[in-house]
Amino acid sequence: MSTVPPPPLIQLQGISRRYGSGASELMALKGIDLQIAGGEFVAIMGPSGSGKSTAMNILGCLDTPSAGQYLFRGAHVEALSRDQRARLRRRYLGFVFQGFNLLARTSALENVELPLLYRGDAAVARRTAALRALQSVGLGGWERHTPAELSGGQQQRVAIARAIVTEPAVLLADEPTGNLDSQRSHEIMALLLALNRDQGITVLMVTHEPDMAAYARRLVHFLDGRIARDLLNPNPSPTPTPAPDAGAALPKPAAMGEAA
Ligand code: ADP
Numbered sequence: 001m002s003t004v005p006p007p008p009l010i011q012l013q014g015i016s017r018r019y020g021s022g023a024s025e026l027m028a029l030k031g032i033d034l035q036i037a038g039g040e041f042v043a044i045m046g047p048s049g050s051g052k053s054t055a056m057n058i059l060g061c062l063d064t065p066s067a068g069q070y071l072f073r074g075a076h077v078e079a080l081s082r083d084q085r086a087r088l089r090r091r092y093l094g095f096v097f098q099g100f101n102l103l104a105r106t107s108a109l110e111n112v113e114l115p116l117l118y119r120g121d122a123a124v125a126r127r128t129a130a131l132r133a134l135q136s137v138g139l140g141g142w143e144r145h146t147p148a149e150l151s152g153g154q155q156q157r158v159a160i161a162r163a164i165v166t167e168p169a170v171l172l173a174d175e176p177t178g179n180l181d182s183q184r185s186h187e188i189m190a191l192l193l194a195l196n197r198d199q200g201i202t203v204l205m206v207t208h209e210p211d212m213a214a215y216a217r218r219l220v221h222f223l224d225g226r227i228a229r230d231l232l233n234p235n236p237s238p239t240p241t242p243a244p245d246a247g248a249a250l251p252k253p254a255a256m257g258e259a260a
Contacts, residue, residue, distance in 0.1 A: 007074035009169065009202055010036040010059065015068035017054050028054040030225040031068065038169065041196045041203045041236075043213035046222030052206045053174070055222065059204060060093055060172045061085040073169075090119060094163030094201075098175035100155045102147045108134060108158045109143040115166050133161035137191060153184035160191060164201065171195065173205040177212050186240040189215045193239050211237075 017029040029051045036042060044052050057063035058070060061077055064085075070077040072088060080088065102111050112130040121129070134143055137157040147155050156176060163171055173192065177185035189212055195201045207213050214237040221229040 007071065008035045009038040009040075009073060010034070011069070011071040012055075012058075013069040013071070015055075015058060015065045015070060017051075017058065017063070018066040027225055029058075029065070032225075032227055034220065034227065034230070036202065036204070038202055039196070039200050040218055041193070041216045042205070042218045042220055043216035044204060044206045044220050044222065045208070045210075045213055046228070050222040051225045052222050056172055056174055056204070056206055060095060061089045090115070090166065092169045094166065094168035094171045096156070096159050096163050096171060096173040096176045098178035100147070100152075100159045100179070102155055102158055102162075104147055107144050107146055108139060108150070108161075111147075111158055112161045112165050115162060119166065129165050130161070133165040134158070136164070136195075137161045151184070152180050153187055156180065156184075156188055157191065160188075160195075164195060164199070167199075168201065170202045170204060173203065175206055175208065177207065177209065182211075185209070185212060189237075190239050 012032050012034040015029055015032040015034075016027060019026045019028055032051075032055060034055075044055070046052050054063070058065055061072075061080075064078055068078070072092070075088075077085065077088065103114070109127070109130050112133050113126040116126040116129060131140075131143065134140060137160050139154065139157050139161065142150065142154065142158075147158070150158065156179075160171075160176075171192070176192070177188050180188060192203055192205065193215055196203045203216075205212075205216065213219055214233070217233050217236050219229070219231050219233055220227055221231075
């Protein structure tokens with residue numbers, strides 16, 4: 001007896017996105033085909049204006065294509081209502097941005113709890129899951145700190161904890177290391193690799209930095225609204241070993257007992 005294989009996690013078929021009309025019409029995507037299996041780690045590259053953000057917005061169910069089909073686990077996303085897309089997003093997708101996008105006067109813990117609050121989880125469940133997510137990004141002990149009290153690298157860790165607290169199937173990261181120095185960037189890549197490897201989260205990451213793209217197992221290059229190249233990376237960068245001063249990069253807060 002033959003079994004039917006599961007559909008690919010993500011399938012884009014002939015996806016186009018038009019902005020404007022008439023003389024101001026612009027085709028930001030011109031018939032994209034892309035298939036992504038569960039567990040992949042994909043870097044999306046390409047010059048500014050090549051369509052990366054447009055594609056990420058469609059992949060993230062924040063925007064709909066002008067033409068073509070987007071299947072997520074075999075379901076036609078382009079046919080879903082706005083509410084249905086929002087539900088799909090909340091259930092399956094996590095987002096990480098270049099600018100962290102944390103609430104400023106809100107603790108790390110409350111920032112991470114937010115998606116669970118929107119989902120209607122009870123307070124105790126929210127707290128438990130958020131504490132666990134912060135632990136898993138190496139921020140145990142920092143729960144009470146606000147973004148202003150954290151380094152850029154730590155803020156991005158909080159943002160990653162917020163993205164994974166709902167246990168998404170896919171993490172969409174838009175230039176996640178764009179605001180960080182080189183060492184912090186490599187630490188964030190190590191974290192994304194670990195989430196991909198240990199939790200099986202599919203990672204789609206836009207980056208301009210070849211050093212960061214080198215961690216991905218697949219490199220998709222956009223050019224002028226099309227996919228110009230789609231290559232496997234035969235030698236992804238290994239997980240970076242912590243630098244000698246990694247402890248200094250992530251010091252424990254003085255009053256850890258109180259902070260927890
Ligand atoms: P990238 O992320 O690779 O820089 P984008 O997807 O942002 O590229 O943009 C692709 C093209 O679509 C660009 O020419 C850009 O100017 C255009 N574009 C993007 N968003 C809009 C919009 N909301 N309205 C009109 N044109 C847009």
